Amino acid sequence: xxxxxxxxxVLAVFFSFVACTKNQSDDTAKTTxxxxxxxxxxxxxxxxxxxxxxxxxxxxNRWDELELEKMFNVDIQVWTQNGVVAAEMAPLFAAxxxxxxxxxxxxxxxxxxxxxxxxxxxxHIDLIKKWLPGYYEMLEAIPVGFLYNLVxxxxxxxxxxxHCNIGSCQxxxxxxxxxxxxxxxxxxxxxxxxxxxxxxxxxxxxxxxDNIFFAEGDYTFEELNDILRKFTExxxxxxxxxDTYGMVYLNENQWTNMTQTGLFGFVQRAExxxxxxxxxxxxxxxxxxxxxxxxxxxxxxxxxxxMKRLPGEQSWIVEYSAATQNNKVGIIQxxxxxxxxxxxxxxxxxxxxxxxxxxxEEARFVMGPLFRGPDGTLVDMTYDIDPYGTGNYxxxxxxxxxxxxxxxRIFNILQYTTFHSDEIWTRYKSGIEGIHFKWSGEPYISAxxxxxxxxxxxxxRGQLNVFGLWCYPSTIQRQIDNAEKNGYWAYMPFMHxxxxxxxxxxxxxxxxxxxxxxxxxxxxxTEINTEVKPQIDTVVKDFKTRALAGEIANYNxxxxxxxxxxxxxxxxxxxxxxxxxxxxxxxxxGEKFNLR
Numbered sequence: 001x002x003x004x005x006x007x008x009x010v011l012a013v014f015f016s017f018v019a020c021t022k023n024q025s026d027d028t029a030k031t032t033x034x035x036x037x038x039x040x041x042x043x044x045x046x047x048x049x050x051x052x053x054x055x056x057x058x059x060x061n062r063w064d065e066l067e068l069e070k071m072f073n074v075d076i077q078v079w080t081q082n083g084v085v086a087a088e089m090a091p092l093f094a095a096x097x098x099x100x101x102x103x104x105x106x107x108x109x110x111x112x113x114x115x116x117x118x119x120x121x122x123x124h125i126d127l128i129k130k131w132l133p134g135y136y137e138m139l140e141a142i143p144v145g146f147l148y149n150l151v152x153x154x155x156x157x158x159x160x161x162x163h164c165n166i167g168s169c170q171x172x173x174x175x176x177x178x179x180x181x182x183x184x185x186x187x188x189x190x191x192x193x194x195x196x197x198x199x200x201x202x203x204x205x206x207x208x209x210d211n212i213f214f215a216e217g218d219y220t221f222e223e224l225n226d227i228l229r230k231f232t233e234x235x236x237x238x239x240x241x242x243d244t245y246g247m248v249y250l251n252e253n254q255w256t257n258m259t260q261t262g263l264f265g266f267v268q269r270a271e272x273x274x275x276x277x278x279x280x281x282x283x284x285x286x287x288x289x290x291x292x293x294x295x296x297x298x299x300x301x302x303x304x305x306x307m308k309r310l311p312g313e314q315s316w317i318v319e320y321s322a323a324t325q326n327n328k329v330g331i332i333q334x335x336x337x338x339x340x341x342x343x344x345x346x347x348x349x350x351x352x353x354x355x356x357x358x359x360x361e362e363a364r365f366v367m368g369p370l371f372r373g374p375d376g377t378l379v380d381m382t383y384d385i386d387p388y389g390t391g392n393y394x395x396x397x398x399x400x401x402x403x404x405x406x407x408x409r410i411f412n413i414l415q416y417t418t419f420h421s422d423e424i425w426t427r428y429k430s431g432i433e434g435i436h437f438k439w440s441g442e443p444y445i446s447a448x449x450x451x452x453x454x455x456x457x458x459x460x461r462g463q464l465n466v467f468g469l470w471c472y473p474s475t476i477q478r479q480i481d482n483a484e485k486n487g488y489w490a491y492m493p494f495m496h497x498x499x500x501x502x503x504x505x506x507x508x509x510x511x512x513x514x515x516x517x518x519x520x521x522x523x524x525x526t527e528i529n530t531e532v533k534p535q536i537d538t539v540v541k542d543f544k545t546r547a548l549a550g551e552i553a554n555y556n557x558x559x560x561x562x563x564x565x566x567x568x569x570x571x572x573x574x575x576x577x578x579x580x581x582x583x584x585x586x587x588x589x590g591e592k593f594n595l596r
Contacts, residue, residue: 138471164388190366283571428464
């Protein structure tokens with residue numbers, strides 16, 4: 001009986017399987033099945049010619065070239081000419097022998113000239129947005145980038161891909177620096193609980209970690225003037241000799257923006273334009289009313305001896321380094337970063353590190369925004385006003401022979417090497433970790449230790465950064481993380497971490513450049529400026545010379561006469577036809593203060 005039951009069970013299972021199979025066959029007969037075949041975006045093969053200034057020692061079939069060729073189904077033919085050597089670029093352009101993708105700062109014609117001659121193609125903004133989205137996002141963050149390197153007469157086509165270095169508009173070149181011990185000696189002791197110590201990154205100089213600090217000071221203009229007086233008239237270094245003084249007056253340059261001009265609300269760059277509080281006009285610094293007060297302040301301190309001028313017999317930086325090295329100057333116009341790079345002989349000559357190295361290794365200094373101007377103002381200038389630029393040194397271009405299909409593939413490569421990830425960006429900019437470099441600490445926030453070329457195998461030698469765009473994202477968060485986690489505080493991480501960068505960075509009314517004016521208005525500006533500049537310069541130079549020599553008796557009266565002279569010399573024409581022209585857009589910082 002059991003045997004019969006087992007037979008029935010086996011048959012039942014068998015017939016059930018047959019029934020299921022029959023039903024599935026019937027269903028299959030009734031239904032059409034579609035199989036999706038994934039499309040290969042790189043199926044079409046391209047040969048791409050490639051030229052940059054880093055090609056000179058490039059080795060054919062190098063590791064980075066082979067990686068990209070395999071990944072993107074291309075043959076990249078890297079030209080060996082150097083894009084920054086005019087003698088090598090001239091014959092190429094004369095023959096119309098233009099690579100598919102190139103960076104040629106030494107090209108014999110500007111980008112618009114190359115395009116007008118039919119050597120290059122334009123790039124529509126829609127293609128950038130579609131095929132190079134990482135770059136498009138950078139433009140969106142600081143939108144004035146959309147105005148750079150446009151094809152003349154167009155608003156949505158570009159001569160190439162404009163360089164974008166976010167970091168260049170996110171740091172101050174200079175800082176105010178003051179001797180802490182001198183402050184204490186003259187009754188202005190600094191609250192040391194507010195000091196953040198530097199951490200030296202150059203081996204052998206760690207002993208200076210307790211000599212340079214960062215802080216935000218709150219000295220008023222009246223206190224600043226009193227400090228200048230006491231540093232000069234009293235004995236802040238305690239040597240019993242009258243040999244100290246408040247400050248060196250420097251002719252306006254990148255070192256003076258925070259310590260001198262910034263106290264009055266302007267900076268040294270001529271392209272910065274301001275809304276004048278008296279006339280309401282948009283004007284350059286030489287016609288900006290606070291410039292009058294600035295010259296009066298400098299003149300008064302020179303006359304009293306609280307400030308001293310350089311001899312003017314050698315370059316200003318040589319004379320300034322010599323004047324500060326003996327530690328007899330209390331307030332110093334300092335470079336905002338070179339105190340760290342002490343592996344450079346030149347950097348070791350700058351203050352305050354020249355004092356620590358050569359004169360007094362026990363001296364202490366605080367750097368940062370320390371003083372205020374007469375109305376409480378303090379500003380400083382970002383190294384670049386925005387991350388972009390014009391001209392051959394600030395653009396990578398595409399040859400006229402490149403159609404959209406090849407352009408897409410070129411952009412695919414650039415999107416990958418420049419915007420894919422931190423790891424890939426670093427790989428194609430700096431090389432392979434463990435071969436070309438190693439991290440000194442935590443990856444991507446610590447400094448790189450670069451392998452000397454002599455220690456590299458032949459296949460890994462040669463300059464890098466050949467296959468990427470000149471686009472550099474913000475590194476602020478990395479700097480802050482490195483400071484907070486590892487103690488590597490420096491001037492700009494301190495400023496950003498405490499919200500001081502945006503607080504003190506100046507935003508001008510307008511900025512005189514082709515991007516903000518447009519090609520036609522900029523050409524008109526150049527023409528008018530060339531015409532009137534000699535007369536204006538004569539008026540400006542005369543007024544400043546007399547001011548610094550103490551020859552102006554009544555600044556208010558003579559300022560009115562000076563402004564009248566400037567307007568008559570051609571400033572009014574510039575104001576009416578250029579500076580107030582609605583085509584000249586106002587300055588907008590975009591997200592430059594917030595990008596991390």
